[in-house]
Amino acid sequence: MVPTLFGRLQTRLFLLATVGLIVTLLIVPILPGTEGPLGDLYLSAILVLAMVAVLGLVWELLYHFLMQFRWEKDWPTLFGLLTLIPEGLLLFFLLRSGAVGFIDPAPPAAAFWTHFLVVWMCVWLVANGPMRVPFIRWRFRGGRVL
């Protein structure tokens, strides 16, 4: 899928709310280094997921801007994967620094990175193929779901 701006935003929200949520529900009980009641762990993981979505809306604006320098106005598959590095790092430091007050305590590093990476990989894999199975118009509309 080659995204438009609205397509990017919608795809991000949609996939995090579906694939991201399902993966989160499955993975939280086995995240390394976590302790406390499962309910709290779920809450904190879902808030992290929400942060990926919210910060993502800003990141997508940046990606869209950078894409304008590409003649083809495309966004290679690899970019969709590698952008996990800056996004993951930023979020990680925001959590560490306590800037995100409502996620307290911040998840331990191992738990955060496992959760983040697994969600990212699953979303990325689905966006690069299986998404087209139920949604045949999605790729021709620049990633718009609606």
Next chain:
Amino acid sequence: MVAAAGIPMNDIPFLTIGGGMGSFVTVDYLRIYGVPTSQMRVISNIDHPWQTYEFLTRCSQIPRPERIRSDSSSRPDNLWGFPSYALEEAWKEKKVGYLWHILTEPIINDYWTPRAGTVFQCLEREAKRINYWDMLVKGQVRMVRRRVGGGYFTVVTPPEGASPTKRVVFRSRFVHLAVGYPGLKFLPDLQEFRQRHGDYQHVVNAYEPHEQVYEFLKTRPGTVVIRGGGIVASRVLQRLFDDRERLNLQTQIVHIFRTFVSGSHGPNAWSRRKGGDGWAYQGFNYPKSVWGGQLKAEMRKLDGEARAKKYKAMGGTNTPYRRRWQEQMQAGREGGYYHAVQGTVERVEPSPDGRMTSYVRSKDGTIRQPVSDYIIDCTGLEADIAEHRVFADLLEYGGAFRNPIGRLEVERHFEVKGTASGDGALYASGSATLGGYFPGVDTFLGLQVAAQEIADDLARRGFCRKMGPLRSTSQWFKWARNSTV
């Protein structure tokens, strides 16, 4: 009146004319949307949908084992584009390397593209699955005319002996035209040479069989002039270089670019295409986002002059940057057997030694007169749509008209503007519709974009049901298991 004249009449709600790739992907969509074969007919002068495509690719040096231009998820046999060809080939050939390749395209690798053979095999499987041949009617379509009561009459000449009458007529509510290229056009100076000297052997078009060129070069050293800067020129060059390497030949190549691109080009940093050594580089025939991204969305809003301007800005002959080709050309330049020049050929004349001299004038005033054994025209100019009888008739009597770049004007859903008839509709896709709201028409993926628009429009008109996520998913599983729709 038709019946009174004794001409057989067939009632079929949906007719697609052409029977090539465009017809195929359209009936594929409709079959998957749930339309039974009894409701559709394909009228064609070829036996299987990839026949014309295979002929053209073979001539232009893409035999079955070679890789085509379009990407991994442009799958005419699979409307979902998943699994992509790369996954399929990686699985079948047990090559994990393809996955790495597709992951890193086009950044540290060239675009991964499927083998022509893979495409044909998959098409055959899908054609069987949707019972394509139950819908095929052989014949040459003469014209499509609006019917007073709505819908259309299509007049067909069946193959000799196939019908008791010289003509058969189809009456249908919907007609889809996918007749491919109206014809090939030669460079005028080459056409003139061919006609004046009756020589169709030494001046050839890359889209016609021209194996004799390569055969001749195997027997003795020779010089070939290549004209054009598109992918076909790249292919022909590759063949010449490959033969040269493999068989130790002495072939000399003079490559004439009318527009010689010497570097990145474009008005500003936001629209600059890579280029060099004569070529403009681009993965596919249009920038990638015309098939679904930003450029598709932008073009969809444009009409008239604005649309023509946008086409011009992103158009122009181009070829993909492929590492193998770059190496071969580099070796050719260093070895002194590949010479690329800018120039316009003023005329071609026989030389005293029985070969041919091209008179080439460059922009800087230099005149060159390369003498060669063969000239290969790789410009692939397409003829005017009116060269095709059916289009000529539609333009004259059917209400159709031209778009800002001179081809057939269609709606966003590919209905030919001005041709509506009662509750019927006439659609067109493929090269004849270039210049419309969607530029990528003459490609597999473009034909699928068109097919989806057409199928959804037909659903709006009650001919079929629009396919939603559930049906789509269950149909995908049928595709995967190769069971009938």
